[in-house]
Amino acid sequence: MRNSSVWIVMVFSLLACSDDDKTKRIEIKLLGTWQLSEVYSDPGDGSGYFTSIDSEKILTFLSSGTINSNA
Known part of the structure; x- marks a missing residue:
């Protein structure tokens, strides 16, 4: 029974993974x-x-x- 539980958890863990390659990246230009x-x-x-200095x-x-x- 324990062996079956481990396999079920492993299968659900793999199914929960997603493809992050489709995530859009936002570039912030601070150069x-x-x-x-x-x-x-x-x-x-x-x-x-905010306080001016x-x-x-x-x-x-x-x-x-x-x-x-510089400091």
Whole structure:
């Protein structure tokens, strides 16, 4: 009986698999150089807000997947 249960679970597990190749991918284009100009402050309840800041922080997103920062 236990052997039959194992086979039934295995068959249902294989049938539950789907083909993820049909999933559409969305590309987000962040390539380029970005400067930090605002920060988001949120106490954890969703009532946060953006505050403008003076910052020299610069991020560069490269097509190779790397990120360079000056700070």
